[in-house]
Amino acid sequence: MNTRPGLPPEMSGRSFTVHEAQASGIGRSRLNASDLITPTRGIRVPWQAAMTPAEIVAPVLSLMPDAVASFTTAGKIWGFPLPLAHERELAIHVTRPSGTPGSVRPGIVCHRMRLADAETACVAGVRVTSRLRTWLDLASVLSLRELVAVGDYLVCAHPADFPRPRAPFLTADQMLTYLDAQRRVRGLPAARRALTLVRVGSDSVPETELRLAIIEAGLPEPTLNHAIRDAAGRAVAWPDQAFVDVRLSLQYDGEHHRSAEQQASDNWRNRVVADVGWDQLIVSAADVRSRGWDGVASVVAQRLRRLEPLRAVGPTGRQLLA
DSSP: OOOOOOOOGGGTTSOEEHHHHHHTTOOHHHHTSTTEEOSSTTEEEETTOOOOHHHHHHHHHHHOTTOEEOHHHHHHHHTOOOOHHHHTOOOEEEEEOTTOOOOOOTTEEEEEOOOOGGGEEEETTEEEEOHHHHHHHHTTTSOHHHHHHHHHHHHOOBOTTSSSOBOOSSOHHHHHHHHHTOOSOTTHHHHHHHHTTOOTTOOSHHHHHHHHHHHHTTOOOOEESOOEEOTTSOEEEOOSEEEGGGTEEEEEEOGGGGSHHHHHHHHHHHHHHHHTTOEEEEEEHHHHHHHHHHHHHHHHHHHHHHHHHHHHHOTTHHHHOO
8 A cells, every 4th residue: 555645735746946845755765766856966856847947956946046047948848849859858957157266067968158138038937048148058959940940939920910920039130130249159150140031920940941942942032921912902812931923832731731620721721822823832840741841842943944934924924734
């Protein structure tokens, strides 16, 4: 029979410090029980506790009051679209002031640098590097394409008449001004390079990947979220990417497009786009798995070559060609 005492309700679903537990009357033997994980000394986490990134890091920061969550840990707290390997990373990254005495804790990666007040924020009760500083720090960790995808996420915006209006977290000008003020920061050259490739309008990492693959293939850069209009001037579709001069719509349909409701919406979109004289190329997650992004870019190139005659006759050329 299991006679192990339960945890107080306020600790049963989250991580906590040993000091906090002892103050609540929990003894050493209970803290060493097999249903509690010890990610680093002084911290306990109940098995199967469903916690947000901020809840996971909060006890660590209580043990290190001069630290802030940073790098990939900050990216998780902010909700950045990080690569899967970083999303699954168990280590907690924190930044402490320059000159802080060395400290080594299992499961904790401690960075040391001087941060301005504007480079930190409070999210869900924990101190974390700002979005701008987090993106710059990630420049030393992520690949160029991954960093561009996070940048696209930060600047993504849609107007009020778009089906899903959205305000940006940052503007490209704000990011550029911030980078211009930095000196001798690890990852700064990579961040500057990535910013030249960041664009407003990409709603997901695959949309960013598609655009970058098209550019790397030497093709013209597509327009993002161009409003396709009918004869009366009404916006009827907003393709993810478009080659406006040849009237080619590009759509990336991810896994969520498998639902019956989404497929019905997609079918309506496809009919409307065809009715106003646009060609359409739909890229699926299965296409990417089988062809790779470079293979998908090759298909786009083939379609553009086929539509090239339209460029010479203008936007009404579809009706004039045999």
